[in-house]
Amino acid sequence: MRVAVIGASGYTGLELLRILLRHPDIELTAITSERNAGRAVADVYPAFRALLDLSFEAVDPPSLAARVDAAFAALPHAASAPVVRELVKAGARVVDLSADFRLRDPATYAAWYGEHAAPELLGQAVYGIPEFHREALRTTQLVAAPGCYPTSALLPLAPFLRERCIDPGTVMVDSKSGVSGAGRKADESLLLAEMAENCRAYNVGGAHRHVPEMEEQARGLAGCEVRFSFVPQLLPAVRGIATTVFARPTRTMTTEGACALLEAAYLEEPFVRVLPPGETPSLAAVRGSNFCDVAAVVDTRTGMLVLLSALDNLVKGAGGQAVQCFNVMAGLPETRGLLEAPFVP
C-alpha cells in the first residue's frame, strides 16, 4: 500500500516515519514538509540515513492523491482541513493527526480553534481510538487521530463511564507529558537548560484544547454530560504521558472490583494492558511501544477511585494509534507493524 506522510518535520511526523518504515504492508511513497521541501529526508534527519531515500516535497494534494492509496496528515490544526478535504475528495484514505476532525460539533470547534475550513467532513470522520470506535473505523475514509492527553485519560476511564458508576459532574485529571508533546519548535522554555530537572503545569483551569475532545468522547461513552477539570504538566522527559484521574464512585467500589472492570473491558484488546491490583504504570514500561498501561486503585480513606495510565505520547498518543486506526480502516490485522517491545532501559 502506497502511503504519504504529510507534514513530516515535527515529532509526530518523524515518529510516523519510524513506525511506517517497519510496517510490512506499507510503502512510503511521499513525505512532505514545506520548510524542508527539496531536501533529502536523511540530510535533514541524519537518524534516517541509510534507511530512507526520499526527499521532502511541498504539499500538493492532487499530485499526492494520484500517487498514494492513503495519507497520514500531521499538519497544524486549520492547515490540515483544506489538504484533507482534497485528499478525501480524490479518494484517498486519510488519517489526520491534527485537531481538525476530532470534534463533531462545528460550534465547539469554532469556540476552541476558529472557523472550520471543511465542516462538511466533520460528520464523516471517525475518532481514532479503535478500542471505542473499531466498527466505524472499518468503513470510514477519514480518521481523526485523537490528542495524546484524551487517549491517556479516556482509556482507563471508559469502562467506568460506560458502567455509569462514577460521578460525571467532575472528573479530575492531572497529566504529565514529555516535552515532545509540545512539538519541535525553537522555544526558549523548552530548551534542555530550562526543562531539565523541571516540572510545570500549563493551561490550567479548563484552558487546554484537549478538554472539549475529552468531554465529547466521554459523553458518548457515558450517555450523559461529563465534565473534566484538567491539569496538563510538562515533565523533564522527551516522551510519555502519565495520567492520574480522580473520580467519585457512585456505588461502593474496591480496588479489586475496579481492576476487574478494567480487566473485563480490555481482555481482548492487544494494546491496553491492565495491571494487577497493587501495581502502577510507569512510562519506562511503555516507551516506544503502542501500549497503554492502566491501573485502578480505590483510596481506602476517601473512597475515591484513582485511575492511572501510562503511554508513549508519540506512539499510542499519536503515530502508533494512527497506524492502528489505519490497519483497521485498511482491513489489515490491527497489530500489524505495532507489536514492538518497549524501549527499555
Added chain:
Amino acid sequence: MRVAVIGASGYTGLELLRILLRHPDIELTAITSERNAGRAVADVYPAFRALLDLSFEAVDPPSLAARVDAAFAALPHAASAPVVRELVKAGARVVDLSADFRLRDPATYAAWYGEHAAPELLGQAVYGIPEFHREALRTTQLVAAPGCYPTSALLPLAPFLRERCIDPGTVMVDSKSGVSGAGRKADESLLLAEMAENCRAYNVGGAHRHVPEMEEQARGLAGCEVRFSFVPQLLPAVRGIATTVFARPTRTMTTEGACALLEAAYLEEPFVRVLPPGETPSLAAVRGSNFCDVAAVVDTRTGMLVLLSALDNLVKGAGGQAVQCFNVMAGLPETRGLLEAPFVP
C-alpha cells in the same frame, strides 16, 4: 552557636551541611554517620573537600550534648526517637527531620510506624512549618520538621482550610517528587537507567505515610476532619516537588478571589511566593532555594479549585525549613542563611 548534624550520610543530611556551612551564626561542630564513622567528610563526599574539616563520628548523645547547643537529626524513623530523647534531656535544642515527632497521637504513630520509643515527647514537639506554628516554635526545645509532601500540599491549602471554603470531605493531591526524596540508597529502581525519562506513581490509595501528617495538620487548620486522597509520583529529576491539589469550593470562587486569599495569607511570609493569576509554579524557579511558590486557579468548566505548588524537597521540604525553624527557635532572624537565589538554570 555550636551545632551537630546527626545522620549526615543521606541526601537530607548532605543538604543540611550545605545550608549550615553558609549560615553566619552557626558553627558545625559534629557530624555523625554510623556507616562512615571515622572517615573525613570530604573523603566520603568529595564535593565538601576544602570546605569542611570534620570527620564523621558515631552517634553518642551524651558526648554530643556536651559539645553542641543544638542538633539536627536526620536519622530514619524509630532510630531517631531514642537519640532525640537523650539530647533533649541533656538540654540541647533539637530539630528532628524524621517522622518520629510529627504526629500528636501515639496511636496514629503506632498505626503507621510501630510503637513509639519516646511518646512522652510527642506533646512537646512543635510541627515545623513556621508559617503555621511560628509562636509555638519560639519557645519549644524540639521541632518535628515535616515531610516534604505535606509542606507542598498544606502551604497552598492552608488559607482555604482556615476560611473553611472548601469541602473537607475529599481533597485530592497529586504530588510529583524528584528521586532524592527516596533517599540515598542502592535500589535498582532508582538507577538513572531506570528513572531517566520515567515517571511512576507509588503508594497510591491512602498508603503513603505522609497522609496522617497531612490530615492531622489540616484538621488543626480547618477545625474539622479533612480527608486526603494522595497520589505520590516519582519524577525523572533529582530535586523538587510539584503538587496539584483539587478541592471543591463550598462557595462561589474565582481565580482572582482564590489568588487574593493566598496573597493575603502570605503577604508577610518571606518564603512563600504567591504567583499572580495566570502564572504557574515551576520546579526550576525554586530549585536550591527555601521558597515555596503557590498558585490558585478556579476551573471555569467545573468550578473546582486547583492549587499548584513547587518547592525543593531538600530545602523547603527538609533541610531549609529545618533551619528556618531553628532560626525561629533560637531567636535569630528567620531568614538567616536562607535567602539564597534559586539555582537557575
Added chain:
Amino acid sequence: MRVAVIGASGYTGLELLRILLRHPDIELTAITSERNAGRAVADVYPAFRALLDLSFEAVDPPSLAARVDAAFAALPHAASAPVVRELVKAGARVVDLSADFRLRDPATYAAWYGEHAAPELLGQAVYGIPEFHREALRTTQLVAAPGCYPTSALLPLAPFLRERCIDPGTVMVDSKSGVSGAGRKADESLLLAEMAENCRAYNVGGAHRHVPEMEEQARGLAGCEVRFSFVPQLLPAVRGIATTVFARPTRTMTTEGACALLEAAYLEEPFVRVLPPGETPSLAAVRGSNFCDVAAVVDTRTGMLVLLSALDNLVKGAGGQAVQCFNVMAGLPETRGLLEAPFVP
C-alpha cells in the same frame, strides 16, 4: 530457529529479548536467569507484558542444548566459559557476550580476568565484529561478541590501521558511555540522583579491561603492535557511546582524504554510516539502532587526525551486533531483524 538467551536479567539480556522478539527467523525458546528462575519474564519486566509468555529458568546447559539451535550468553565473565563449553560440545551455535572468548592469548586473559575455564575454545572463537571478520564468522560455531568501547573505537580506526597511515605508538581514545553500560546493579554511584547532570571518568590510565581487546584487534588490523591510551567516561544518559580518537598521521592527510578513506572502507557495510566532511555523529541519531556513525576530521592547526563515532552501546555495542553475527553464522541475511530506525526523538 529455536534460540535461548542465557542470563537475561541485565540490560544486555533485556536488549537481546527486545531485538530477538522482532527477528522473523527466531523463536525465543528459553530465557535463563538464576536470580529470577521460576518467575514469568513479564512479571519481572512489565515492559514485556503481552509480548512474551516465557518464564525465566535456571541455566542447565544439557537441557538447553536439547531444546535450542543456538544460544546468546549474557553472563558475567568467568561464569560464561563453562556454560558455553557445554553448549558448544552439545552442538549449539553460541554467541557469547561476556569477555571470556574475546582474547586469543590465554596469558593475556589471565592477566586481566584470571585463569580461563575453557582455554581450548579460545582458538575457535571468532571476534564478533562482522565488518572485520565476516568470513570467519560464516563457519564458526562460537562468536565472542566484543566490548562496547572496542567497537566504537575500532570501527572508525580500522581503515587507518589497515592503511598503516597513523602512528601505532599511541592512539588516544576518550569514550563517553551511558550508564546502562555499567549494568543493572544496585550501586549508589549509578543512582539518578548521583548521575543526573554528572559526567566522570573512571579506570583511567590503561586500567580498563577493554584495552587488551582493542590492542589485540588493532594489531590484527595493522599488522603491528598498537598502543591505546584509553579514558572511559560515564555520561548522564542511559544509552550510547560517543568516542573521540586522536591519532598522528604518518603522512599528510586532509579531512576530505580521511573521510574518503572511511567512505571507501564502509561503502558496502549496512551498519556503518560515514558522515560527510563537516558533520559530526550524535548519540541521538543512532539510539536504539544497530548503526555506528563515524566521521573524520584533520585538525588544521596540528595535523592530528580526529575520529568520532557514535553507537548505541546496547545495540551495535552488544545485543544488536550479537544478532548481526548470528545472522552471518546462521547463513541469514546479515541485516535480518536489525534495520530498525533510530529512536528519535
Added chain:
Amino acid sequence: MRVAVIGASGYTGLELLRILLRHPDIELTAITSERNAGRAVADVYPAFRALLDLSFEAVDPPSLAARVDAAFAALPHAASAPVVRELVKAGARVVDLSADFRLRDPATYAAWYGEHAAPELLGQAVYGIPEFHREALRTTQLVAAPGCYPTSALLPLAPFLRERCIDPGTVMVDSKSGVSGAGRKADESLLLAEMAENCRAYNVGGAHRHVPEMEEQARGLAGCEVRFSFVPQLLPAVRGIATTVFARPTRTMTTEGACALLEAAYLEEPFVRVLPPGETPSLAAVRGSNFCDVAAVVDTRTGMLVLLSALDNLVKGAGGQAVQCFNVMAGLPETRGLLEAPFVP
C-alpha cells in the same frame, strides 16, 4: 560597592545575579538587557521574585558610569567592546565576560572575530584567571574573563607547561560541556527533546574560537608555542565542563609525580582542588561552586599524561571566576562571596 550587570538576560548574566546577590560587599545597582528593558527582573525570571527589586534597563554607559563603581559585562563579542570602552573611560572597573579583550594581538582577534572596536584597550586588559595573573589583576581596571573551555584545560595543564615537561607540539583536549554553555537562545538543536540522552561534538578540528585563547595563554605559561587539538562536545546536562587532556611527557613521569606537581602548584589556591592519585573529578562534585577539580594520571601502557578537570561552566567557567577577579581587582578577600558548597545531589 555599587555594581552593574550589563547584558543580564543570558545564562552568564543570570548566574552573575545569583552570585552577586549573596556577595556581602556588593550592591546590585543596575541590570541591563536590551530585550527586556523596562520589565522587572523578577517578572522575566520568576526565580528572582522576592529577591531582587530592580528592573532591566537599556545600556547607557554614561548613565551607568555615574551610578556604579564597577560593571560586569556579559554582552556578545563585538557588542561588548564599545560599551566597555566608555565605562573604562569614565573610570569604572570592568570585568568583561565576552571574548573582546581576551587576546593580546589585534590580528589574532580579527582572524577569529572580525575587526576590533577598541584595540587600544587590548594591552591594558588582564586575562582573568587569578591563578595565573593575580598580581596584574590587583592593579588593572579591566579584566577579560576567560572562556569556560580554556579555564578547564589550562588549570590542569599550567604546572606541566611551566615545567616544560610535556611536548608543546600537540596537546589534545576533549571537553564535554553542559548546554548552558551554548547560551539561552531558541535553537531547535538545544531543545530537551533533542539533547536529552544525546552527546555530540561540534567545531572539531581547530574551529572553535577558544583555541587561540588557549594557545596564547599556554604560550605565556610555557614560554614557547603550544598547539592544541581541541574537540568540544555537548553533554545532556545543563552545567559543567569535564575536560580530558592528553599530552606526551618529555621526561619519565609517574602518576604520583604528576599529582605531586599539581599539588605543589595549587597548594595555596582556594579554588583549585587537586585530587589524590586514583581519584577522578566529577561534575557533581563542583556543580554550583567556584571550584575546579583537577587530577593527573600517567598511562601505564603508553606513558601518556592524562589530565582531567571538572568545573561549573557558569561559575568557575564564567560568573564565579569573574567575581573572583573582581575581588582581587577591588582589594577584597579573593574568596568573598564564593565559598559556596557544591550543589549536591
